[in-house]
Amino acid sequence: MRIGIVCYPTFGGSGVVATELGKALAAKGHEIHFITYSQPFRLDRFAANIFYHEVVVSDYPLFDFQPYELVLSSRLVDVVKNEKLDLLHVHYAIPHASAAWMAQQILRSQGINIPFITTLHGTDITLVGRDASFEPVITFAINNSDAVTAVSESLKKDTLEFFKVTKDIEVIPNFICLEDYGKPKGDCQRSIFAPNGERILIHVSNYRKVKRVEDVLHVFDRVRKQIPARLILVGDGPERTNIERLCRELDTCNEIHTLGKVLNPADILCVGDLFLLPSQTESFGLSALEAMASGMPVISTNTGGLPEVNIHGYSGFMSDVGDVDDMAKNAMTILSDDASLQKFRTNALEQAKKFDIKEILPVYEALYVRLVATKN
Numbered sequence: 001m002r003i004g005i006v007c008y009p010t011f012g013g014s015g016v017v018a019t020e021l022g023k024a025l026a027a028k029g030h031e032i033h034f035i036t037y038s039q040p041f042r043l044d045r046f047a048a049n050i051f052y053h054e055v056v057v058s059d060y061p062l063f064d065f066q067p068y069e070l071v072l073s074s075r076l077v078d079v080v081k082n083e084k085l086d087l088l089h090v091h092y093a094i095p096h097a098s099a100a101w102m103a104q105q106i107l108r109s110q111g112i113n114i115p116f117i118t119t120l121h122g123t124d125i126t127l128v129g130r131d132a133s134f135e136p137v138i139t140f141a142i143n144n145s146d147a148v149t150a151v152s153e154s155l156k157k158d159t160l161e162f163f164k165v166t167k168d169i170e171v172i173p174n175f176i177c178l179e180d181y182g183k184p185k186g187d188c189q190r191s192i193f194a195p196n197g198e199r200i201l202i203h204v205s206n207y208r209k210v211k212r213v214e215d216v217l218h219v220f221d222r223v224r225k226q227i228p229a230r231l232i233l234v235g236d237g238p239e240r241t242n243i244e245r246l247c248r249e250l251d252t253c254n255e256i257h258t259l260g261k262v263l264n265p266a267d268i269l270c271v272g273d274l275f276l277l278p279s280q281t282e283s284f285g286l287s288a289l290e291a292m293a294s295g296m297p298v299i300s301t302n303t304g305g306l307p308e309v310n311i312h313g314y315s316g317f318m319s320d321v322g323d324v325d326d327m328a329k330n331a332m333t334i335l336s337d338d339a340s341l342q343k344f345r346t347n348a349l350e351q352a353k354k355f356d357i358k359e360i361l362p363v364y365e366a367l368y369v370r371l372v373a374t375k376n
């Protein structure tokens, strides 16, 4: 099948899922065309059956805001026609779903029928999409997609609650390629971060407010007062300066390694003992799954789709949003002795296996086959 994938190329879960899905489909022989404004960051190497089409928005002085969505629609029309695509799969509703719909209408007027799938990822529904400035367009684009998927039952529920959706929403959970974890390309050197055998806690995110990175620091502060520990922070984003200020206030900066954006988190996750994800909301929590695939238990909040990923008392623990005392207590339950840590590590890996791409890819393929068949 020839499939066009539209996603955000920047650091963020939806772009990671879209890119890894495309790479896996290409490895199975499908022809995959990524259509984005820059190369997706996880598309770090080109392989057979993978193509990239840039969406270039030129700067016209009349516009204070360049009309990206129109340029994307035009590019979709162009790529569908010239590459003879069978299907478009757009990740993140804003503005990809409405751009795909527009492209579909243009192509239809030229006698070309192409179905499109919209995959909802989270903030396109729970934060941004709900805003009145987007809502009518999002509702329309969801209802006029040929198929809609959500990455968790929780996100499906939120979508039905926030929007007047008449379309059926299929839940297809996020996934990891299990064999990419646990054996990083370089050496997995704990001693770089924890020279005296300290426990290593890790947080990975795009440092947006919703991630509550300050809670990561508060949990770490409580843990390091009880056992020798180090914290590794991976990622970057709007909250970075606040976090720098807070680590000075807590006097923990010397025990924190701030690594910035890392292309392949598996290379870092391999050194960790415990993953912290205290988000305000999280429709799935892909970073938690990546940590579990690396054999790390997870301390998370219990919001959104996290209970579908992290099993309380098994792969880690969950607490109410903001309850850093409970998170620290749970962290200590896991970290306080080697046997307990090893048990949680094993469980986390077992839980991650349920989300291996080998389980999820056939579900997407079946959906593609169904859609293309109905359009022909």
Ligand code: GMT
Pocket (backbone or CB within 6 Å): 011, 012, 013, 014, 015, 017, 092, 120, 121, 122, 123, 124, 126, 151, 174, 206, 208, 210, 281, 282, 283, 284, 285, 286, 287
């Ligand atoms: O804020 C992020 O984590 C990025 C965002 C995105 O759309 O790129 O992530 C959302 O999609 C991920 C992949 O499906 C989910 O794992 C995240 O839970 C979700 N983020 C939120 O719901 C806050």
